[in-house]
Amino acid sequence: MGVLFPHRLVSCGVAIDRPEPVHPAPFFQAFGQSMTQIDQSSSSGLTRKKRRMRPELILGIALVVPGIALAVIFKLVPLVRAFILSLYQTRGFEDPKFAWFANYASMFKDPVFATSFRNAALVFVTLPVWIFLPLVLALLIFQRSPGWKAFRAIYFLPYMIAPIVVGIMFRQILAPDGPLNAFLIFIGLAPLAIEWLNGATSALFSLTSVALWSFFGLGVLTYLSGLSTVPDEVIEAARLDGAGFWRLLIEIVTPLLKPVIGYWTVLCTSSMLIWMFPLIYALTRGGPGSATMLPEYLVFTTTFEFLNRGKGAAIGMALFVFAAIVSAFVVRRMYAEGKASK
Amino acid sequence: MSLASVSDSVPDEVAPGSNPLLRTIVKWLVTFILVVVAVVALYPLVFTVLNSLKTRTGYAQNPLGLPVDISFENYAETFVRMDVPRLLFNSIITTGGGLLLSTVAALFIAYAVTKLRIKGGNLIFLFIIAMLVIPSQVVIYPLYETILDLGLGGTYQGLIFSYAAFGLPISTYMLAAFFRAIPDELIEAARIDGAGELRILFQMMLPISTPAIAALSILNFVWMWNDLLLPLVIMGGSDKTTLMVGVALLSGQYDVSIPLISAGLIVALLPVMIVYLLFQRQILSGALAGAVK
Numbered sequence: 001m002g003v004l005f006p007h008r009l010v011s012c013g014v015a016i017d018r019p020e021p022v023h024p025a026p027f028f029q030a031f032g033q034s035m036t037q038i039d040q041s042s043s044s045g046l047t048r049k050k051r052r053m054r055p056e057l058i059l060g061i062a063l064v065v066p067g068i069a070l071a072v073i074f075k076l077v078p079l080v081r082a083f084i085l086s087l088y089q090t091r092g093f094e095d096p097k098f099a100w101f102a103n104y105a106s107m108f109k110d111p112v113f114a115t116s117f118r119n120a121a122l123v124f125v126t127l128p129v130w131i132f133l134p135l136v137l138a139l140l141i142f143q144r145s146p147g148w149k150a151f152r153a154i155y156f157l158p159y160m161i162a163p164i165v166v167g168i169m170f171r172q173i174l175a176p177d178g179p180l181n182a183f184l185i186f187i188g189l190a191p192l193a194i195e196w197l198n199g200a201t202s203a204l205f206s207l208t209s210v211a212l213w214s215f216f217g218l219g220v221l222t223y224l225s226g227l228s229t230v231p232d233e234v235i236e237a238a239r240l241d242g243a244g245f246w247r248l249l250i251e252i253v254t255p256l257l258k259p260v261i262g263y264w265t266v267l268c269t270s271s272m273l274i275w276m277f278p279l280i281y282a283l284t285r286g287g288p289g290s291a292t293m294l295p296e297y298l299v300f301t302t303t304f305e306f307l308n309r310g311k312g313a314a315i316g317m318a319l320f321v322f323a324a325i326v327s328a329f330v331v332r333r334m335y336a337e338g339k340a341s342k
Numbered sequence: 343m344s345l346a347s348v349s350d351s352v353p354d355e356v357a358p359g360s361n362p363l364l365r366t367i368v369k370w371l372v373t374f375i376l377v378v379v380a381v382v383a384l385y386p387l388v389f390t391v392l393n394s395l396k397t398r399t400g401y402a403q404n405p406l407g408l409p410v411d412i413s414f415e416n417y418a419e420t421f422v423r424m425d426v427p428r429l430l431f432n433s434i435i436t437t438g439g440g441l442l443l444s445t446v447a448a449l450f451i452a453y454a455v456t457k458l459r460i461k462g463g464n465l466i467f468l469f470i471i472a473m474l475v476i477p478s479q480v481v482i483y484p485l486y487e488t489i490l491d492l493g494l495g496g497t498y499q500g501l502i503f504s505y506a507a508f509g510l511p512i513s514t515y516m517l518a519a520f521f522r523a524i525p526d527e528l529i530e531a532a533r534i535d536g537a538g539e540l541r542i543l544f545q546m547m548l549p550i551s552t553p554a555i556a557a558l559s560i561l562n563f564v565w566m567w568n569d570l571l572l573p574l575v576i577m578g579g580s581d582k583t584t585l586m587v588g589v590a591l592l593s594g595q596y597d598v599s600i601p602l603i604s605a606g607l608i609v610a611l612l613p614v615m616i617v618y619l620l621f622q623r624q625i626l627s628g629a630l631a632g633a634v635k
Contacts, residue, residue: 059539060460063450067470067510070447073492074485074507075473081484137379140372147376152626154380157387160618162568164586165607168593169386172393172600179389179406217383221626274477278570281590296479303483304575316480324475334471334511338456338518339464 079320086313096310103314113315116293123208123272123294130212130268131261134219139249141220142227152224156217163214163275167282170210171197174283203284203291211279215271219264226260227253263333270326273319295319394604401601416605420592424606428581429588433613435498436573436584437566440505441559447506448513448558449551453543456521457529467518474511478504478571486575501576501584508572509562516561520554521547553624560621567614585610 086103088096107113137155141148158166173180174196181193196206230253254261277296280286286293286301293301296319303312393401394416396409404410420426451470455463478485485504494500524547532542548555570586577583579591589610593603618625 056458056539057460060454060458060463063454063458064460064466067447067451067514068466070443070503070507070510071470071473073488074504075476075481078481078484078488079476081487082481085484137376140376143372146373149626151376151380153622154383156626157618158383160564160614161387161611162570162586162614164568164570164590165611166386168589168603168607169390171593172604173386173389177405179385182406213382213386225627274479277479278586278590281570282593296477299479300482300571309483312483316482320476320480323477323480327475327477331468331471331474331511334474334515334519335468338452338471338515338522339467 082313082316082320085310086317088310090308090310093307099310103311104317106311107314107318112290112293112298113318115290116295116298116315117318119204119290119292120273120294122204123276124269126208126212127265127268127272130215130219131265133212134216134264135223135254135257135261137216138220138223138227139253142224143249152220155220158214159217161214163278164282166210166214167279170206170213171283174206174210197284198288200288200291203288207276207279207283207292210283211272211276214279215268215275219268222264222267223257223260226257230256263330266326266329270323270330273323273326295322390604390607393601394608396601398599398601401599405600416599416601417609419602420605420609423598423602424585424588424592424609425581426585426588426609429583429585430613432498432577432582433567433584433586436501436505437563439498439502440509440566441562443502443506444509444513444562445555445559448510448517449543449548449555451514452517452521453547456518457524457526457542457547458539467514470514471511473507478508482571482575489576496577496580496582498582501573501582504572504576505562505566505569509566513558513562516554516558517551520551524550556621556624560617560625563617564614 085096087098087100089099089102090096141151141155161169172178175181176193176195176198180196184190184193194202197203234252234256235248274296276294277300280292280294280297284292286297295315299312299316299319302308302315306312392409393405395412395414396404397411397413397415400410400413451466454460455467460466489495489500489504492500494503529542529546532546537546568586569584570590573584573587574590577587579587589603589606592598592606
């Protein structure tokens with residue numbers, strides 16, 4: 001089928017205007033033959049080119065349709081429906097009534113909605129820890145401490161465990177009579193042995209810490225793969241200048257890692273918005289009160305527990321605005337790397 | 343996992359002029375920090391394994407220590423209470439189906455937009471990866487409605503299609519980025535030799551891209567297997583639900599003891615741990631690190 005793409009074969013500098021041999025694979029033979037027939041039946045150069053384009057186009061369409069269908073039916077349509085639903089007043093199982101922006105008005109007046117975004121802001125305050133703890137660990141591992149491979153494997157282990165499992169595990173570990181408090185009492189820090197999941201501030205702190213426990217290994221791995229791209233010459237040259245290993249890392253390697261740090265920051269930010277659901281579900285269910293209520297969990301409870309689907313969709317739209325802005329950075333990076341160069 | 347021995351260590355890399363005593367202290371301090379973090383990372387898993395081996399009374403008498411007499415009764419009970427064989431089967435079917443469908447769809451699109459150079463190929467690529475901005479939490483109820491409207495309520499297909507759609511952006515991106523690195527000349531040569539496009543895709547591109555497919559399969563396997571929200575809403579408490587929903591619902595039952603739920607947790611995370619052991623080289627090499635959901 002090589003002759004089907006004259007515009008590209010020219011670039012190879014090979015004689016292209018020759019009859020195409022029918023390839024032997026029986027499965028594609030029929031397809032290949034029909035192509036050849038089209039090729040032979042065409043005479044004038046212009047119409048030939050036009051006709052030759054068609055099978056390529058058909059194949060192209062056939063290849064992109066399944067993926068586009070999946071994306072449209074299971075992501076885009078639900079998003080549009082979520083927006084439409086957010087304009088309807090729904091009460092339990094009654095028929096929905098069109099209500100313009102009533103759900104949004106009710107959402108902004110709802111103190112729990114404000115609390116959920118305030119809690120999210122409090123979680124964001126811990127972002128520097130999320131960014132620099134894995135960086136420091138990656139640097140410690142990168143300088144080839146004894147057993148660095150084992151540390152790398154162990155640090156990534158928590159990320160592999162399902163967040164719902166992590167949540168249930170930590171519900172026991174953080175219980176008032178659980179091992180954390182037993183340890184704190186043992187080392188003489190009895191005043192710190194509090195109800196980790198049941199205090200107004202301690203619950204959100206615990207939730208964030210568990211999320212960090214679950215997520216930091218991915219950061220270590222991300223930084224390590226970034227560090228491995230630093231050219232050896234850079235490190236070698238700095239060493240010849242008499243720079244100590246640590247000065248080297250901090251003054252030379254870390255600035256080179258800026259893109260990785262940026263990427264990891266975006267990833268952490270989006271995870272804080274849309275990755276905590278199973279942890280909240282297992283650890284606190286948004287409580288005590290609404291101390292650990294985050295927007296993504298509020299969408300769930302409003303929709304499925306209070307059966308207020310319209311308002312749940314409106315809160316979902318508010319969350320979507322934030323999640324989309326953050327993810328757009330990831331998409332931009334992915335597009336730059338994966339698009340065909342012209 | 344390969345708990346690498348000390349032989350992996352390389353001579354310390356501190357500046358040549360520094361004090362040897364200071365160097366030793368720094369070295370031990372670094373190792374100490376790394377060990378403390380490793381203990382924190384491992385302890386919850388160890389604690390859960392230990393509890394899962396205790397009897398109910400054994401746990402009541404000694405909740406934090408080592409099990410006195412090891413018992414597997416919790417595993418036997420969790421198999422019945424959670425119907426583990428059934429849920430395991432459901433998880434395998436839905437994760438496997440989602441994985442396969444999302445990889446094949448991504449393979450097709452990546453090939454079409456990078457190697458066929460169809461008109462608007464970049465636009466299609468952008469459209470697919472832009473779907474990343476739609477998280478499942480935002481659309482979960484309308485997604486459920488859409489699945490019901492398609493007559494897929496309570497079927498494996500509903501969850502499989504959802505997994506595939508949510509795995510598609512990252513899969514397409516990884517394969518497109520990989521295909522871009524394959525020189526066009528290679529494909530032109532195959533075309534001149536008379537290979538059809540589908541043959542090029544399946545007999546040439548597919549074998550070359552095994553590393554990329556392995557990386558995205560591991561990535562998709564982990565999040566699909568571990569996901570809670572999609573199966574919880576789409577399958578609910580039906581008998582087609584997944585292991586993660588099973589363990590979440592079991593942990594909510596009032597008469598469930600901690601040893602019993604611990605056994606359930608271990609059963610739920612075991613398949614992922616096996617994958618981690620088998621593919622740790624691919625996972626830890628960082629092939630996945632740059633491209634995570």
